[in-house]
Amino acid sequence: AEGLAVCPKGCERCSEYNGCVKCKPKLFIFLERNDIRQMGVCLASCPVGYFGMRNPETNRCTQCKIENCEACFNRNFCTKCKDGFYSHRGRCHGTCPPGLTNTNGTMECI
Amino acid sequence: CYFLGFGATAQGQSTPSICSPSCHCDEDGLVDCSGKGLIAIPVGLSAFTYHLEVSMNNITELPADVFKNFPYLEELRLAGNDLAFIDPSALSGLNQLKILMLSNNQLKTVPSAALKDLHALQSLRMDANHITSVPEDSFKGLQQLRHLWLDDNNLTEVPIGSLRHQANLQALTLALNRISYIPDNAFANLTSLVVLHLHNNRIKEIGEHCFNGLVNLETLDLNFNNLMVFPRAIEALPKLKELGFHSNDIASIPEGAFHKNPLLRTIHLYDNPLSFVGATAFQNLTDLHSLMLRGASQMQDFPILTSTNNLESLTLTGTKISSIPAHLCEDLKLLRTLDLSYNQIEALPSFHGCVALQELNLQQNHVQQINRDTFHGLGSLRLLDLSRNGMVSIHRDAFLSLTALTNLDLSMNSLTGVPTTGLNSLSQLKLSGNLQMKNMLSAKSLPKLRSLSAPYAYQCCAFADCSPMMGHSEADDLKQPTDGEDVERISMIMRCTPSPGAFKPCEHLLGNWMIR
Numbered sequence: 001a002e003g004l005a006v007c008p009k010g011c012e013r014c015s016e017y018n019g020c021v022k023c024k025p026k027l028f029i030f031l032e033r034n035d036i037r038q039m040g041v042c043l044a045s046c047p048v049g050y051f052g053m054r055n056p057e058t059n060r061c062t063q064c065k066i067e068n069c070e071a072c073f074n075r076n077f078c079t080k081c082k083d084g085f086y087s088h089r090g091r092c093h094g095t096c097p098p099g100l101t102n103t104n105g106t107m108e109c110i
Numbered sequence: 111c112y113f114l115g116f117g118a119t120a121q122g123q124s125t126p127s128i129c130s131p132s133c134h135c136d137e138d139g140l141v142d143c144s145g146k147g148l149i150a151i152p153v154g155l156s157a158f159t160y161h162l163e164v165s166m167n168n169i170t171e172l173p174a175d176v177f178k179n180f181p182y183l184e185e186l187r188l189a190g191n192d193l194a195f196i197d198p199s200a201l202s203g204l205n206q207l208k209i210l211m212l213s214n215n216q217l218k219t220v221p222s223a224a225l226k227d228l229h230a231l232q233s234l235r236m237d238a239n240h241i242t243s244v245p246e247d248s249f250k251g252l253q254q255l256r257h258l259w260l261d262d263n264n265l266t267e268v269p270i271g272s273l274r275h276q277a278n279l280q281a282l283t284l285a286l287n288r289i290s291y292i293p294d295n296a297f298a299n300l301t302s303l304v305v306l307h308l309h310n311n312r313i314k315e316i317g318e319h320c321f322n323g324l325v326n327l328e329t330l331d332l333n334f335n336n337l338m339v340f341p342r343a344i345e346a347l348p349k350l351k352e353l354g355f356h357s358n359d360i361a362s363i364p365e366g367a368f369h370k371n372p373l374l375r376t377i378h379l380y381d382n383p384l385s386f387v388g389a390t391a392f393q394n395l396t397d398l399h400s401l402m403l404r405g406a407s408q409m410q411d412f413p414i415l416t417s418t419n420n421l422e423s424l425t426l427t428g429t430k431i432s433s434i435p436a437h438l439c440e441d442l443k444l445l446r447t448l449d450l451s452y453n454q455i456e457a458l459p460s461f462h463g464c465v466a467l468q469e470l471n472l473q474q475n476h477v478q479q480i481n482r483d484t485f486h487g488l489g490s491l492r493l494l495d496l497s498r499n500g501m502v503s504i505h506r507d508a509f510l511s512l513t514a515l516t517n518l519d520l521s522m523n524s525l526t527g528v529p530t531t532g533l534n535s536l537s538q539l540k541l542s543g544n545l546q547m548k549n550m551l552s553a554k555s556l557p558k559l560r561s562l563s564a565p566y567a568y569q570c571c572a573f574a575d576c577s578p579m580m581g582h583s584e585a586d587d588l589k590q591p592t593d594g595e596d597v598e599r600i601s602m603i604m605r606c607t608p609s610p611g612a613f614k615p616c617e618h619l620l621g622n623w624m625i626r
Contacts, residue, residue, distance in 0.1 A: 009145060009166070010166070010190075026190075026213075026214040026238040026262070027190065027214065044144075044165040044166050044187075044189035044190030044211075044213065044214050045165065045187065045189045045190075045211055045213060045235075052237075054237065054238070054261050054262050054285065054286055055286075055310065056286065056310055056334075059238075073257055073281040073283075073305055074281075074305060074307070074329070076305070076328075076329060076352065077280075077281050077304060077305045077329070079232075079233055079256070079257045079281065080233075089280060089302075089304045089326070089328075090280065090281065090304050090305065090328075
């Protein structure tokens, strides 16, 4: 039944089967997979592998689509590569691209 | 109770380390105190903490030196609290801090004094606060800053002064604010910037040189603003790959609009009241994969797409374009979907070079006839829509190559017949509205047909069991199988409309239904 009496933290409207369907302002809705169901939860920031897309109507956690990336700014720009990968302008590389080297022990190529 | 954490003695055994009752501390220095209704930073946490999660609590302020015992802290998450004040020395001692999350709090200005000594900081999130001003010295000490979120605040202008020293910044969002104008050289020193989001502001006008200096910018998002003139300032962006200015008030795209942006891959420009698009606007964009132009009602010339030869999807609808360049398919060999509906196209060239074409939509044009070679070579074509053209003839070999075609829409034309040779894969055929097409239809050469919309109900009798609606003999006449194949055809599950009924008997009386 839509609009359960008690919704999870940060949730404005929820349903028994899908968890939160509308979060309170400023929070991100993240769809957790639960078997074949998707359960909505409201987060202040999105989990690893996702980034928060803010829009007037809803703020949504969206999957990073960048290889070897742990946290991203948008679909195309990684802010934190997985361990062992070098970052360069929002991408993650096994080794620094030609002509670039990693700066004094950091994992960034310049 | 205290949770066991990490710590090492001289002999290497791990000693019970300190945590706090409101938190969960793991072996590696990650401390999670989120969502516990806390009103202050918990005390008694280990000095080796490197990741501190205090989001979703009720903390309203950060007092002086509250983090002085965390010399190894690299990530501090304070999102979703009620922070309205941060003491100038609240963050002192955090020399290793790389990520600071202050999103979704009550800040009205950037706490510049508190930030100034965070020399290792790379990511700073202040989105979803109530920030109206960004002091000029806000980010002065942050020379390692790479990513800055200021979206969903109350900024009315680009914080130019505070960004002036950010040569290492790579990603910036100022989206969801109240910015209405971007002055020239607003981002002049951001030479490392790769991503700039400005969507959902009130940007009505921008300086012709407002993007000068952004020599490495790859993504520019100006969607959902009030721009009335095409943003020519993008000429300063040689590395631009993704550009969005959909949902603005732009009426025309000038000639050579993107001639200084040769690396463009995607351009989002829908939901603009476009009336004119320069024919040379989209020339030489070798990385462009998709182009969608709807409703440029005054556009008369087909865009010149020479060297824009990696297009996979082209949508060009609602214009005054009356012809398609003969060499279109020589340029666009990778094209998979072509939507040229709702134009004024009169004649079709041969599409034979478009070997990858899967969907072709020419609905609602003025195409009167289809020649023998129009669709020659289109062995991958699955969907073809030629409806609403007033078409009168189709060459009998026109569909010879279309062996993969599954959906053919010829409805609302003036055809008297339809060639079926080559249509072995056809499963859906729409012929309704061709009022001159009165002959019985034969599905003999359409082995896979499953759905047919015919001009008249009686034509469906060839595919449906009409015996209940008429005398026994008449039904036999219509359904008399001439050979084995017809018996098999009729027995298949076949949806034919309009289905014959009491008021739509299978006899066709003089072609005038008004007599009924």
